[in-house]
Amino acid sequence: MSDLATIDVYFSVHGFQEEDVKGKTVVIIDVLRASSSIIQALQNGANKIIPVEDLATAGRIAQTMETADFLLCGEKDGIKIEGYHLGNSPLEYTEESIKGKTLIFNTTNGTKAIKKAALAKQIYIGTFLNMSSIVHMIQQCSDQVVLICSGWRGKQSLEDTLCAGTILNALGASNQPQILKDGAKIAFALFQQYGDSVVDTIFHSDHANRLKDLVSEDDISFCSTSNTHDVLPAMKDGIITFNHD
Ligand code: 3SL
Numbered sequence: 001m002s003d004l005a006t007i008d009v010y011f012s013v014h015g016f017q018e019e020d021v022k023g024k025t026v027v028i029i030d031v032l033r034a035s036s037s038i039i040q041a042l043q044n045g046a047n048k049i050i051p052v053e054d055l056a057t058a059g060r061i062a063q064t065m066e067t068a069d070f071l072l073c074g075e076k077d078g079i080k081i082e083g084y085h086l087g088n089s090p091l092e093y094t095e096e097s098i099k100g101k102t103l104i105f106n107t108t109n110g111t112k113a114i115k116k117a118a119l120a121k122q123i124y125i126g127t128f129l130n131m132s133s134i135v136h137m138i139q140q141c142s143d144q145v146v147l148i149c150s151g152w153r154g155k156q157s158l159e160d161t162l163c164a165g166t167i168l169n170a171l172g173a174s175n176q177p178q179i180l181k182d183g184a185k186i187a188f189a190l191f192q193q194y195g196d197s198v199v200d201t202i203f204h205s206d207h208a209n210r211l212k213d214l215v216s217e218d219d220i221s222f223c224s225t226s227n228t229h230d231v232l233p234a235m236k237d238g239i240i241t242f243n244h245d
Pocket residue numbers: 030032033034035075077078079088107108109110111150211
């Protein structure tokens with residue numbers, strides 16, 4: 001990353017305004033589980049992903065497409081939406097289930113954060129799974145960078161903030177404190193506290209505890225692993241694909 005650029009972190013969908021990201025490069029982080037599912041889906045051959053903020057928009061988009069071409073995907077409060085093809089478990093996004101399909105993706109916080117960041121110059125999707133790809137992208141970037149943690153219903157979440165702090169650490173945050181805005185300093189401090197125990201910390205987070213009653217713990221294990229996916233999902237004109245360059 002250029003020495004002149006700054007990097008900031010916001011902690012929930014409600015924690016930033018549309019104008020805060022205007023003209024900046026943004027990474028949307030939703031470790032549990034929307035960003036992890038998007039990364040897994042693209043790695044396993046989804047054609048493209050259309051994030052939406054609500055049921056009505058998802059339905060409208062679906063009506064414009066051939067039935068064989070799309071899947072309605074997502075959750076409300078962690079549970080697969082009635083009538084949808086897939087929920088929000090990254091483990092559902094196998095090659096067999098999604099290869100070549102357009103995924104219309106609708107989640108409680110993650111896809112709302114993506115849509116709210118529409119004024120950004122560029123939007124990427126990042127988690128622990130594709131940490132190296134995200135870090136490499138930021139290292140090449142001369143824009144101001146904003147890491148947006150999706151959080152949960154307007155509140156911060158430990159796993160997303162820890163992911164942001166881990167990205168900052170990989171960028172060498174301790175050697176260039178002048179590029180860190182206050183949000184980035186907070187996320188990096190969280191990394192300094194919990195960075196040695198990422199998996200354990202995620203397993204004891206509020207959101208993991210909420211999910212344990214609803215989904216397999218395999219989801220949480222999967223989303224807690226680092227650098228397993230060599231994918232940099234990027235959004236252009238409302239559509240997320242593998243690579244736009
Ligand atoms: O809020 C979201 O976007 C989801 O990732 C939440 S959940 O993990 O599916 O509950």
